[in-house]
Amino acid sequence: MHQHFKIYKPYGMLSQFASNANKQKRKRFLGELGQFPAGTMPIGRLDEKSEGLLLLTTDGKLSNHINSSGIEKEYYALVDGDISDDKILELQKGVEIGFDGKKYQTKACKVYKLNEVPNFPERSKKIRDMRHGPISWVSITLTEGKFRQVRKMTSAVGFPTLRLVRVRVGDILLENLQVGDVNSIAM
Numbered sequence: 001m002h003q004h005f006k007i008y009k010p011y012g013m014l015s016q017f018a019s020n021a022n023k024q025k026r027k028r029f030l031g032e033l034g035q036f037p038a039g040t041m042p043i044g045r046l047d048e049k050s051e052g053l054l055l056l057t058t059d060g061k062l063s064n065h066i067n068s069s070g071i072e073k074e075y076y077a078l079v080d081g082d083i084s085d086d087k088i089l090e091l092q093k094g095v096e097i098g099f100d101g102k103k104y105q106t107k108a109c110k111v112y113k114l115n116e117v118p119n120f121p122e123r124s125k126k127i128r129d130m131r132h133g134p135i136s137w138v139s140i141t142l143t144e145g146k147f148r149q150v151r152k153m154t155s156a157v158g159f160p161t162l163r164l165v166r167v168r169v170g171d172i173l174l175e176n177l178q179v180g181d182v183n184s185i186a187m
Helices: 060-068 085-093 149-156
Strands: 004-009 041-043 051-057 073-080 096-099 102-105 110-113 135-142 161-169 182-185
Touching (some): 073 149, 096 149, 135 149, 135 161, 149 161
Antiparallel strands (some): 004 051, 073 135, 073 161, 096 102
């Protein structure tokens, strides 16, 4: 019987359990968050500087299904500047980003500006705040997942991402998890 988990992946941690690469000896890995059954794998990835909801499973077929079926993944991005409605519309329609050395047009997606600051735990590494100029939070929901796509999208419209938190995969929500929390879930 397969096991499934949801975790709040912290900033600065890689979405893998270990590495033999010399350049990654000082990196942080998911194994720090607890003991997982043999064969546990992340479903998708969050880059080292991103945080939030990461699903883990012992079921490779489920992992492949979630990664390749267009299931929605929602992110909250803190961006540098007061993002305008026309830039939100550009993001919704899709923007051109670089991917694997080529230009890539992102698919249309759901994007809106958040009216309230989300209640996330304070990040381990400080980021600039409103004292240094305007910032805004946006929700971006994708059905694709290119390498650092959200960061590249917000930069493409002139609003670089300062903090990125995945809050939803399909119907599974980050909810009230704290950084580093691990919960077993049914899937």
